[in-house]
Amino acid sequence: MSEAAIQTYTRADEAFDCLQTAIVKGDLVPGEKIGEVELCSRFNLTRGPLREALGRLESRGLLVRRPHAGVKVVSVSAEELLELYRIRETMEGLAARQAAERMTDHEIADLQATLDTHEKMIEQAQGQAYYQAEGDYDFHHRIATGSRNAKLAQMLLGDLYYMVRMYRYRLSTSSGRPHLALGEHRRIAEAIAQRDGELAEFLMKRHINAARRNIEQKIQEGVLTI
Amino acid sequence: MSEAAIQTYTRADEAFDCLQTAIVKGDLVPGEKIGEVELCSRFNLTRGPLREALGRLESRGLLVRRPHAGVKVVSVSAEELLELYRIRETMEGLAARQAAERMTDHEIADLQATLDTHEKMIEQAQGQAYYQAEGDYDFHHRIATGSRNAKLAQMLLGDLYYMVRMYRYRLSTSSGRPHLALGEHRRIAEAIAQRDGELAEFLMKRHINAARRNIEQKIQEGVLTI
DNA sequence: GGACATATTTTTGTCAACAATAGTGACTGG
């Protein structure tokens, strides 16, 4: 069965994934104009599937496209990045509340188990914020899917996170506050375990708000140029 | 200048618009499998641009696509429709708050002027809920763009509204409560005019919550089969 | 008579050639 799923993996999907990761990882520089043929040769694709993938990426807001004038990776200003966090705040708050109401006991246990793993990762890789970033992504990913709200999960995982991750990679020391974030994660998980949706929502909103202010501060300090 | 913008209107865009309106208006029945060639002949397109548009629509969640097995319009269950309203509640609440902080005085005057127009439309077309639905869309559209939050507006206008409108058309008497909704709109507009973001957010959330409960009730009554 | 396997047909996925547009460069006129 799983082979069948892999078998039905079309070239357009491949192009989509390649482009997406390339954009997120920063291999494709924002603002820079990129030609279709160049992309084809770089990812060993033909223009048909590529254009289909390009359409999808454009629809998701990861790149902008002017007819007959080429395509370029979207460049997000500092203000827009902060706006992204404002959206995350409300949407993930909702996700946390619904997750508290709807996640299975098994899922919750799993969630708390991953937090233990994250703690170990942080201790082992002192200061290596990369793991923390991945762990953070993992945590929020689980809550988004745990909300049992398909569209909400799609919007968070498919739209917002990729844009946020785009900047995570650029400023790998972004989060900066691994221990603090982990503690906040634990409290959120606990609220979910107690099926306290209201508290989970409140804590999640505060958590993301703190992350936003952290970035905001770094921008003002000039540490983080966007 | 405006001609140039129309001039750079590609076939893929045309396909996208055609498909989108067809889905929203219900010309393309949800769940029904549709072939590419059939779509081409129906909208006078070739398969290249069509496939590009199909990719975009899929990315927006308006249709699902299984490799080698065709494409069909997404069919949303009653629960999922209500979930959509839960998302709208939080996101439009944020939009209203930011709109209160950021809309220009001119935009606010415009917003209130449109509400007068809506009132006249409701009086003229007694019970013709269609106008109300359009007016409702117009109102929420203005607030979404007024938030000056590009991504938020994109997610609301590009993702959520089309799915909601899909059902508006199907159950044209959806809103059902034109006068009530107009009053709620007026209060929201007033809060925005007074630059009271907090109040605008509260009122907007309550407004959409009321709309959701209205639909919920109709579903339970069996008036509204999805 | 029913079920499984195979062959056919339809439909999707992919590719390469063609056409159109926009950006760029050179050339001419002031």
Next chain:
DNA sequence: CCAGTCACTATTGTTGACAAAAATATGTCC
């Protein structure tokens, strides 16, 4: 020497043909 216009080139948009995969239908075997 600068500005405007014209032609050219390079890149994008489009089209139709080709290949592969899946669904269906038919035939045979149990």
